[in-house]
C-alpha cells in the first residue's frame with residue numbers, strides 16, 4: 001500500500017508576515033495589492049483566518065476587502081521572503097521523505113511508504129513533520145494522508161486549518177461523495193459548470209456516471225474524472241528535487257552562547273553530512289552555517305572553497321571559521337546548522353580525489 005501525504009501551509013503569505021512581525025498576529029492580515037483607500041486594483045493574495053471572519057478571501061478584489069475591513073493590516077506581496085521561507089519548509093519535508101513533489105510555493109506531496117508501516121504510523125509521522133515545521137519555522141500547516149495523491153489532497157482540505165486528516169483508501173469514495181463536483185481536485189469552474197449541466201452536482205453522482213458519456217464530453221480526461229470521483233488515482237509523485245544542498249541542524253537542549261558547544265555540535269553534524277555526501281557521491285564547494293538565536297532571529301553565513309571537496313575536515317574548519325567570525329558574543333543561540341552546497345556529482349568515480357586535483361584546499365571568497 002502506498003502512503004502519501006499532502007502538506008499544505010496554512011494562509012502561507014500572511015503567516016510569513018505574522019512571523020516577521022508578531023505584533024500583527026491578532027489582527028486581520030491581508031497580503032495582496034495596495035488597497036489605495038478603496039480605489040486600488042488587483043486582488044487579495046492571501047489573508048489570515050481573522051480576516052476571513054470578515055468575509056475576506058483569496059482572489060477577492062482588494063477594494064472589496066478594504067470595504068469589508070478598512071483597518072485590516074494590508075501588506076504587499078514579498079515574493080523573495082516567501083520563496084526563502086518556502087525553501088526552508090521544503091527542506092524539512094525532504095528530511096522526512098525520500099520522494100517529494102512540490103506542487104506550489106507552500107504545498108508538497110510526500111511519499112512515506114518506505115518510512116512507515118500502515119496508516120497509524122503515517123498519522124504519527126505526519127504529526128512529526130507538522131511539529132518540526134511549527135517548531136523550526138513557527139508556521140502552521142495542515143496534512144492530508146491517504147493511499148493516493150487525490151485523496152491526500154482532499155483530506156488536507158478537510159484538515160484545514162492546522163490539522164491532520166487521514167482518509168483510508170477504502171473510505172475514499174464515501175468521503176468524497178457528498179462534496180460538490182467543484183471541490184474535487186483538478187476540477188475548475190468551467191468543468192464543474194459542464195458537469196452540473198450534465199446532471200452531476202455531487203462527486204457521488206459523478207462516481208455513478210456513465211463513463212462513455214464522460215469520455216464523449218471530456219475526451220480522455222473524462223475517464224480520469226470518473227476514476228477520481230471514485231477516489232482512484234494511480235499517478236506517481238513527480239520527484240522534482242534536484243539535490244542542491246545537504247545539511248543538518250541541531251537545537252540545543254538549553255540555549256547557549258558558548259562557542260565550544262556550537263563547534264561540538266557542528267563537528268557532529270559535519271560528520272553526518274559527510275556520510276550523506278559520500279553515500280550520494282557528491283562533493284561540495286560552499287559551506288553555510290545557520291545560527292538561530294533564542295529570539296528566533298536567524299543568520300546564514302557562507303564561505304566558498306577554491307575547489308570541490310568531500311572532506312569533513314574542510315567542512316568543519318570552514319564552519320568553525322564562520323562561527324568565530326559571525327556568532328555574536330554572549331548572545332544565546334537556540335539552534336545551529338551546517339549546510340553544504342555547490343554540489344558536484346561524481347558518480348562513476350570511486351572518489352572525488354580521483355578526478356579533482358586535490359591538494360589542501362584554501363578557502364576563498366568570504367562573504
Ligand SMILES: [Mg+2]
Nearest residue numbers: 008009010106
Ligand atoms: Mg496553502
